[in-house]
Amino acid sequence: MGTVVEASNKGANGSIPQKNPTVVFVLGGPGSGKGTQCANIVQHFGYTHLSAGDLLRAEIKSGSENGTMIQNMIKEGKIVPSEVTIKLLQRAVEEDGNDKFLIDGFPRNEENRAAFENVTGIEPAFVLFFDCPEEEMERRLLSRNQGREDDNIETIRKRFRVFLESSLPVINYYDAKAKVCKIDAARPVEEVFETVKAIFAPKNAKAD
Ligand SMILES: Nc1ncnc2c1ncn2[C@@H]1O[C@H](COP(=O)(O)OP(=O)(O)OP(=O)(O)O)[C@@H](O)[C@H]1O
Ligand SMILES: Nc1ccn([C@H]2C[C@H](O)[C@@H](COP(=O)(O)O)O2)c(=O)n1
Numbered sequence: 001m002g003t004v005v006e007a008s009n010k011g012a013n014g015s016i017p018q019k020n021p022t023v024v025f026v027l028g029g030p031g032s033g034k035g036t037q038c039a040n041i042v043q044h045f046g047y048t049h050l051s052a053g054d055l056l057r058a059e060i061k062s063g064s065e066n067g068t069m070i071q072n073m074i075k076e077g078k079i080v081p082s083e084v085t086i087k088l089l090q091r092a093v094e095e096d097g098n099d100k101f102l103i104d105g106f107p108r109n110e111e112n113r114a115a116f117e118n119v120t121g122i123e124p125a126f127v128l129f130f131d132c133p134e135e136e137m138e139r140r141l142l143s144r145n146q147g148r149e150d151d152n153i154e155t156i157r158k159r160f161r162v163f164l165e166s167s168l169p170v171i172n173y174y175d176a177k178a179k180v181c182k183i184d185a186a187r188p189v190e191e192v193f194e195t196v197k198a199i200f201a202p203k204n205a206k207a208d
């Protein structure tokens, strides 16, 4: 990504990272199915999946100096400062040889969006928005069983509020630029993926 590529020239695996990778932002409320659908897109269309939430959780586990701050913010359902998340995303892009990325759960607020654009100069090719009613998302999160500290009813309600107040405006921003593909995510996984496939297939030479 932009400046980082010039500074390091080579990715960690020895490949030369793309200066302008294709980026698709994957957005939607907590539990709308972003991660589930990204896994399918990776299989079918050869993207690399980068989940901002997963990168932040890995940072906590790594014992980094930001770990405690990140952990507290996630427990409260709050958004971690952009500078931290963008550094993690940049590093992940650099370390990967691919030229196309699904960035899941980012940008989560206006600060994320503007900072990413300023730092990387990258505009998303398009934005997937998994649209799902809160009751369904709540049901999914409460039965996810992955041991996530934020999958409890108190934090889930905070995450829903942050989504409505801070993340939806970002989706509206891209919608005004005609970049949003809105998908009804309240259907079975396979049905949702049929819609996703119809979006990616014409854009992607590797489609099957
Ligand atoms: N279409 C679907 N129908 C029913 N369950 C689903 C569907 N999609 C995902 N799930 C389940 O719902 C839970 C949440 O899905 P997933 O982790 O993909 O959501 P997410 O949008 O990435 O959530 P978060 O924002 O919390 O990371 C998982 O247990 C997943 O198996
Ligand atoms: N851009 C982001 C993405 C995620 N976070 C924090 C706050 C979220 O509640 C948490 C979990 O994210 P998820 O796995 O649900 O996408 O991670 C953030 O601060 N900034």
Ligand SMILES: [Mg+2]
Residues within 6 Å of the ligand: 034, 035, 051, 053, 105
């Ligand atoms: Mg997820």
